[in-house]
Amino acid sequence: MATALRRLAKCSVSARLLSFAGHSRGRRGHFARPCTVVAQRNFSSASTMTVDLDSSTGIAVMKLHSPPVNSLSLDFLTEIAISLEKLEMNKGCRGVVVTSALPKIFSAGLDILEMYGKSPERCGEFWRAVQEMWLKFYSSRLVTVAAINGSSPAGGCLLSMTCDYRIMADNPRYSIGLNETQLGIVAPFWFKDTMVNTVGHRTAEIALQLGLLYSPQDALKIGMVDELVPEEKLVSTATEAMARWFAIPDHARQITKSAMRKPTIDKLLSARETDISNFVSFITKDSIQKSLKLYLENLRKKKA
Numbered sequence: 130m131a132t133a134l135r136r137l138a139k140c141s142v143s144a145r146l147l148s149f150a151g152h153s154r155g156r157r158g159h160f161a162r163p164c165t166v167v168a169q170r171n172f173s174s175a176s177t178m179t180v181d182l183d184s185s186t187g188i189a190v191m192k193l194h195s196p197p198v199n200s201l202s203l204d205f206l207t208e209i210a211i212s213l214e215k216l217e218m219n220k221g222c223r224g225v226v227v228t229s230a231l232p233k234i235f236s237a238g239l240d241i242l243e244m245y246g247k248s249p250e251r252c253g254e255f256w257r258a259v260q261e262m263w264l265k266f267y268s269s270r271l272v273t274v275a276a277i278n279g280s281s282p283a284g285g286c287l288l289s290m291t292c293d294y295r296i297m298a299d300n301p302r303y304s305i306g307l308n309e310t311q312l313g314i315v316a317p318f319w320f321k322d323t324m325v326n327t328v329g330h331r332t333a334e335i336a337l338q339l340g341l342l343y344s345p346q347d348a349l350k351i352g353m354v355d356e357l358v359p360e361e362k363l364v365s366t367a368t369e370a371m372a373r374w375f376a377i378p379d380h381a382r383q384i385t386k387s388a389m390r391k392p393t394i395d396k397l398l399s400a401r402e403t404d405i406s407n408f409v410s411f412i413t414k415d416s417i418q419k420s421l422k423l424y425l426e427n428l429r430k431k432k433a
């Protein structure tokens with residue numbers, strides 16, 4: 130623990146985030162390199178991720194480790210966003226591979242327990258963290274590659290779709306997609322926009338309404354993921370893929386990325402508070418709370 134805190138302090142950064150979308154604020158500095166950041170929930174619980182930056186390649190690997198299913202709670206979302214921000218501020222870092230340290234699951238999506246039985250204030254705080262994570266990843270100056278080594282429903286799929294490139298383990302037991310409607314909830318406009326930007330309007334229309342979860346093969350067919358590989362080759366393939374992106378001058382790639390994504394980012398930035406109040410009033414409705422309760426019960430029954 131003491132070692133982890135010391136490493137965290139050593140890696141602490143303070144630089145203005147080089148964000149071409151212009152919405153992020155930060156501090157100036159750099160990591161000691163090579164560097165392992167062990168993010169600690171409340172600085173006292175088990176680690177929720179590791180971030181290893183290889184200073185010789187400029188590639189960081191962010192491994193999510195929040196058992197049992199990497200569900201995205203307020204704390205975990207905040208850790209993820211802060212970790213990306215630290216990498217952004219490190220001039221030695223050019224790209225990040227996001228993957229899971231858990232077997233069979235990339236991320237189970239947003240933590241349903243953050244949306245069930247919580248006060249409106251807490252729901253609002255949670256939703257702001259979801260927005261923040263999306264904004265940071267979608268606008269990142271870094272090359273971002275998702276190495277999807279397990280199932281990735283809803284918010285997990287969203288996280289992967291914020292990346293520049295997605296490689297998934299070719300295992301028919303895994304699935305990926307925005308399945309919100311299956312829970313009786315609705316993917317907000319910026320989840321929808323990210324999906325449309327990834328797979329196109331018609332495919333997104335069908336997938337979102339039906340809350341479809343795709344096998345890796347089907348996800349490849351619709352363009353939700355870009356490549357399938359055997360699981361053991363996932364991280365090495367991601368590192369190789371990164372080389373193609375690194376071959377392009379950073380400024381040209383970043384400006385192009387911004388041109389592609391800025392309208393979608395600006396849409397959320399200009400409606401952030403309204404989006405939070407829409408979420409809070411939607412999620413705290415009795416009928417929606419009942420749907421979430423039922424969904425949670427079914428998850429538990431499935432296990433029993």
Ligand SMILES: CC/C=C\C/C=C\C/C=C\CCC/C=C/C(=O)SCCNC(=O)CCNC(=O)[C@H](O)C(C)(C)COP(=O)(O)OP(=O)(O)OC[C@H]1O[C@@H](n2cnc3c(N)ncnc32)[C@H](O)[C@@H]1OP(=O)(O)O
Pocket residue numbers: 197198200201233234236237238239240241242280282283284285308309312314315316317407408411412425428429432
């Ligand atoms: C008018 C309105 C207009 C606009 C709307 C405005 C606003 C928008 C409103 C809402 C938007 C919300 C967007 C939501 C996004 C989401 O991400 S919701 C989460 C969706 N996720 C899922 O559906 C995944 C559910 N989980 C699973 O399918 C499986 O757990 C798994 C495939 C991921 C893993 O399977 P297994 O390995 O078999 O593991 P278990 O199922 O046994 O699970 C272990 C343990 O974990 C708990 N759990 C699983 N997922 C979650 C989760 N997402 N959150 C919290 N907890 C989760 C599960 O219940 C088990 O718990 P225990 O039984 O051990 O206590």
